[in-house]
Amino acid sequence: MSGRLTIVGIGPGPARWMTPAAQEAIAAATDIFGYSSYVDRLALKPGQTMHESGNRVELDRAGAALAAAQSGRHAVMISGGDPGVFAMAAAVFEAIERGPEEWRSIDVVVEPGVTAMLAAAARIGAPLGHDFCAISLSDNLKPWSAIEKRLRLACEADFVIALYNPASLARPEGIHRAFGVLRQARPGDTVIVFARAVGREDERVVITDLESADPAMADMATVVIVGSSATRLVQREQGVPWVYTPRSMELGRG
Amino acid sequence: MSGRLTIVGIGPGPARWMTPAAQEAIAAATDIFGYSSYVDRLALKPGQTMHESGNRVELDRAGAALAAAQSGRHAVMISGGDPGVFAMAAAVFEAIERGPEEWRSIDVVVEPGVTAMLAAAARIGAPLGHDFCAISLSDNLKPWSAIEKRLRLACEADFVIALYNPASLARPEGIHRAFGVLRQARPGDTVIVFARAVGREDERVVITDLESADPAMADMATVVIVGSSATRLVQREQGVPWVYTPRSMELGRG
Numbered sequence: 001m002s003g004r005l006t007i008v009g010i011g012p013g014p015a016r017w018m019t020p021a022a023q024e025a026i027a028a029a030t031d032i033f034g035y036s037s038y039v040d041r042l043a044l045k046p047g048q049t050m051h052e053s054g055n056r057v058e059l060d061r062a063g064a065a066l067a068a069a070q071s072g073r074h075a076v077m078i079s080g081g082d083p084g085v086f087a088m089a090a091a092v093f094e095a096i097e098r099g100p101e102e103w104r105s106i107d108v109v110v111e112p113g114v115t116a117m118l119a120a121a122a123r124i125g126a127p128l129g130h131d132f133c134a135i136s137l138s139d140n141l142k143p144w145s146a147i148e149k150r151l152r153l154a155c156e157a158d159f160v161i162a163l164y165n166p167a168s169l170a171r172p173e174g175i176h177r178a179f180g181v182l183r184q185a186r187p188g189d190t191v192i193v194f195a196r197a198v199g200r201e202d203e204r205v206v207i208t209d210l211e212s213a214d215p216a217m218a219d220m221a222t223v224v225i226v227g228s229s230a231t232r233l234v235q236r237e238q239g240v241p242w243v244y245t246p247r248s249m250e251l252g253r254g
Numbered sequence: 255m256s257g258r259l260t261i262v263g264i265g266p267g268p269a270r271w272m273t274p275a276a277q278e279a280i281a282a283a284t285d286i287f288g289y290s291s292y293v294d295r296l297a298l299k300p301g302q303t304m305h306e307s308g309n310r311v312e313l314d315r316a317g318a319a320l321a322a323a324q325s326g327r328h329a330v331m332i333s334g335g336d337p338g339v340f341a342m343a344a345a346v347f348e349a350i351e352r353g354p355e356e357w358r359s360i361d362v363v364v365e366p367g368v369t370a371m372l373a374a375a376a377r378i379g380a381p382l383g384h385d386f387c388a389i390s391l392s393d394n395l396k397p398w399s400a401i402e403k404r405l406r407l408a409c410e411a412d413f414v415i416a417l418y419n420p421a422s423l424a425r426p427e428g429i430h431r432a433f434g435v436l437r438q439a440r441p442g443d444t445v446i447v448f449a450r451a452v453g454r455e456d457e458r459v460v461i462t463d464l465e466s467a468d469p470a471m472a473d474m475a476t477v478v479i480v481g482s483s484a485t486r487l488v489q490r491e492q493g494v495p496w497v498y499t500p501r502s503m504e505l506g507r508g
Contacts, residue, residue, distance in 0.1 A: 016275040019368065024270070058501075082368075084375040086501075090383025093498035097488045104490045110376035112368045114273065114336075121338040122364035129344025131404055133387035133413060142502070150385055150411045157407035159387060234351045236358045244347035247312075247340075248396070 005069035005106055007089045009082040009113020010038060013200035017119065021111050025076055033065040034078030034088075042078070058088060062095035069106045082115035086136045086164050116223045117162035120195030123205055125234070125242035127193065127225050131159055132245075137174040138165025147174070148181055155185035160245055161226040166218035175224070179215040182226060186210055191227030191243055194218055207233070207240055259323035259360055261343045263336040263367020264292060267454035271373065275365050279330055287319040288332030288342075296332070312342060316349035323360050336369035340390045340418050370477045371416035374449030377459055379488070379496035381447065381479050385413055386499075391428040392419025401428070402435055409439035414499055415480040420472035429478070433469040436480060440464055445481030445497055448472055461487070461494055 006025040011017035026032065029048060032039060036052040044050065051068075053061045061077070068075040079087035089110050096103045121128045133154050137147060154161050166175040182190070188211030196204040196219065206217060210226075218224050225243075233241040260279040265271035280286065283302060286293060290306040298304065305322075307315045315331070322329040333341035343364050350357045375382045387408050391401060408415050420429040436444070442465030450458040450473065460471060464480075472478050479497075487495040 011273070014275075016278070017273050017366065019265070019271050019273060021268075021270040082372050082376075084372060084380045084382050086383070089376070089380035090498050090501050093379050093383075093488055093496050094500050096496065097486075104488065105492065108496075110380065112271065112372040112376040114366045114368060115372065118336050118338060118366040118369065122336075122343070122366040125347050126338045126343035126364065128338050128388075129340070129347075131387065131389045133385065133408075133411075134382075135385045150413070153407045153411035154387075157387075157404045157411075159404070232351075234347055234358065238359065242347050242350065242362075244344050246348050247344050 003069040003072040003074060003106070004109065005065055005075045005077060005092070006109045006111060007077045007079065007083045007092055008111045009079050009084075009087070009115070010041065011114045012081055012116050012119040012198055013041070017114050017199055019111065019113060022113060025111055026078075028074055029076035030074045031065070031068045032076050032078060033061055038078045038080050058091040059095055062088065062092040063099060066092065066095055066099060066103050066106060070103060079113070080116070082113040083110055084112065085115045085134065086138065116164065116198065117225065119198040120193065120205070120223045120225060123195060123198050124193055124207060124240070126244040127160055127191070127227060127231055128162070129245040129247060130228065130230060132162060133159045134162045134164060136164045137171065137178055138168040144174075144177065148177070151178060151181045152185055155182065158228045160228045160231060163218075163224040163226065165220065166222055166224050167220055169220075175215045175218045179213065182210060186226070191231045191233065193225040193243060194222055195225065196222040207243060257323040257326040257328060257360065258363065259319055259329045259331060259346070260363045260365060261331045261333065261337045261346055262365045263333050263338075263341070263369070264295065265368040266335055266370050266373040266452055267295070271368050271453055273365065273367060276367060279365055282328055283330035284328045285319070285322045286330050286332060287315055292332045292334050312345040313349055316342065316346040317353060320346065320349055320353060320357050320360060324357060333367070334370070336367040337364055338366065339369045339388065340392065370418065370452065371479065373452040374447065374459070374477045374479060377449060377452050378447055378461060378494070380498040381414055381445070381481060381485055382416070383499040383501060384482065384484060386416060387413045388416045388418060390418040391425065391432055392422040398428070398431065402431070405432060405435045406439055409436065412482045414482045414485060417472075417478040417480065419474065420476055420478050421474055423474070429469045429472045433467065436464060440480070445485045445487065447479040447497060448476055449479065450476040461497060
């Protein structure tokens with residue numbers, strides 16, 4: 001009896017942004033684990049067992065998938081975007097570390113995916129064209145002081161910043177605090193992008209600046225991109241401007 | 255005559271990590287532009303015109319693709335990984351900004367892809383499971399002092415760090431300098447991963463620590479992942495250890 005666990009990133013939404021490797025893994029699964037709203041996006045085959053769960057029981061979900069793999073099942077753990085970026089892969093390896101010794105022998109494979117900031121960036125141009133960082137405001141596993149310190153240092157380093165999970169249920173005020181930090185550290189004309197549900201039916205993308213931005217626009221499905229000092233707009237007669245960060249630091253501000 | 259330009263990320267290597275959207279765009283192209291080693295990976299159809307070029311003429315290549323689109327062709331610009339991360343998308347938008355006014359009306363679409371650090375992370379576990387940054391050591395468009403400052407601040411912020419283009423022809427000494435900075439800023443047992451050509455035939459992945467790491471292992475096809483203070487190993491009886499960064503900052507060092 002040789003089971004396995006494949007941790008799969010299904011991308012930001014549409015099947016056209018899901019890799020063939022992810023689709024194959026899902027097709028070959030006997031048991032599919034994941035947060036309900038991701039699992040609901042999949043077209044499943046007869047005979048596949050679904051194990052849906054809420055989004056706040058990650059270690060339990062990881063343990064259940066590992067136990068299924070250990071018992072010989074072909075388990076798949078579903079993540080939105082890429083499973084390694086603020087998603088289920090870290091929870092699975094944490095569960096392995098804390099779990100019974102035999103879980104370390106389970107055949108675990110991680111299938112990468114298109115993470116949300118890449119889809120958001122693609123939609124508006126190339127804001128991540130130069131050095132950048134990704135910070136999660138989400139979980140309640142991280143003290144606010146640490147988030148604030150990272151934000152300040154990211155501004156000092158002049159990174160483009162992608163903020164994930166800007167308005168989690170556990171910390172709805174986080175995005176307002178984060179904008180307070182950004183407004184102290186960066187000029188008012190810094191480019192800000194709210195990219196919500198990119199690639200899905202309820203997509204909404206707003207390009208604005210730090211002075212005008214309303215942090216309340218960010219909900220749980222939003223990635224917020226904060227430009228560096230080099231991030232610039234290319235205006236167009238029709239449509240919204242392109243946003244990009246040049247490869248050269250000497251090009252300066254547009 | 256209505257042309258268009260689609261900037262496509264083909265992922266880190268194998269077709270199974272290329273999105274269906276990228277494959278469709280390539281199939282629909284009349285003209286394909288890109289760095290030779292990427293274009294060579296594609297299976298092309300009769301009638302498609304190839305425009306291969308070296309990897310140091312990005313603005314020229316972008317301009318040629320835009321001119322083709324402007325003349326009514328269906329041009330596709332190929333990038334490895336994701337086109338928005340240290341790749342061709344920023345060069346295209348820079349060419350648009352510098353180019354003739356009518357280029358701003360061209361129908362440009364960016365198709366995201368799996369960028370190299372995500373494939374590298376998936377191969378070894380979940381090192382990007384918590385806040386991280388991506389820094390390119392590559393181009394000669396960025397003064398070394400700026401790279402060094404970002405590295406120092408990234409260490410102070412305790413980000414996991416992904417180093418792209420660690421040993422470009424234009425700056426082969428960059429990775430040695432970068433390790434000099436890292437060794438001043440981080441302890442010797444910091445997890446270091448050299449992930450070369452992940453998903454391709456010549457893949458080589460080495461997990462080590464900052465004290466033992468030999469920067470010369472990084473070539474142009476390598477992404478180097480530098481752990482944060484929380485990044486840890488899960489030892490296994492068989493095979494290399496898993497590397498992951500826990501979601502919680504309180505879990506501490508393994």
